Amino acid sequence: MSIRVAVADDQELVRSGFSMILEAQPDIEVVAEAGDGAEAVAAVRLHAPDVILLDIRMPGMDGIEAARQVCAQSSCRVVMLTTFDLDEYVYEALYAGASGFLLKDVRRDDLVHAVRVVAAGDSLLAPSVTRRLVADVVRRRRTESDAPAVSPAERLSVLTAREEETLRLLARGLSNAEIAASFVVSDHTVKTHVSNVLSKLGLRDRVQAVICAYETGLVVPGS
Structure with a gap:
């Protein structure tokens, strides 16, 4: 079964370039393209893709609001596209429900790999820059709210020690x-642990799990 993908970017060359790369793969089908956020949301409703690549900066409805609506209204997974690895808007994208982000100068193989990874239910957390973004968004939120971190004992009490x-x-x-x-167990056992963590905490994916770990103080930024 092919992975159904939508591509949303206000730059036609970028949009068509990504689409051509993905369409060349035997297991990926580009079902829609969009030039702004409103078109992207409409495309998801009409074509029900598995994954959508969303440019953060688009005219009218931007990628952040589009991601928020897509994640709230469908099971389509969102990967944000950005020009800068420390784009401030990526912080909001993570809270909107995005499963990760890619730089627009991403290599062909990395683009294809990212779509497959996200479609399989995983998230783009491997790059160290993503971890920095998650840590920074938590710092920003705490500074803005001036509120103490939630105690791990309060929010994480539903989890086992493992x-x-x-x-x-x-x-x-x-x-x-x-x-x-690290645990000296099988990959399958770890997948079960990860699934239990997401289910018990009501989280969408690994990105939200990482944010939760920082927000509760389980992991301290920079540690």
Whole structure:
């Protein structure tokens, strides 16, 4: 079964370039293109793609609001496109429900890999820049609200000790294989732990799990 993808970017050359790269893959089908956020939301409703690539900066409805609506209204997973690896809007994208982000100068193979990873239910957390973004968004939110961090004991009490440690390692950027090696268990066992963490905490994916770990103080930015 092909992975159904939509591409939204106000620059036609970027949009068509990404579409051509993805269409060349035997397991990926580009079902829609959009030039702004409103068109992107409409495309998701009409074509029900598995993944949508959303440019952050678009005229009219921007990518952040589009991501918020897409994540709230469908099961389509969102990958944000940005020109800068520290674009301030990426912070809002993570809270909107995006599963990760890509730089627009992403390599062909990395673009294809990202779509497959996100379609499979994972998130783009491997790059260290993403971990910096997650840590920074939590710092910003705490500064803006001037409120203390939620105690891990209060929010994470539903987790077992092993699940809490799994969340801690996720927040530090470890892959399932690396967590499995740390626990000396199988990858399947780690996948079960990750699934339990998401389910018990009511989280959409690994990105939200990492944000939760920082917000509760389970992991401290810079640690």
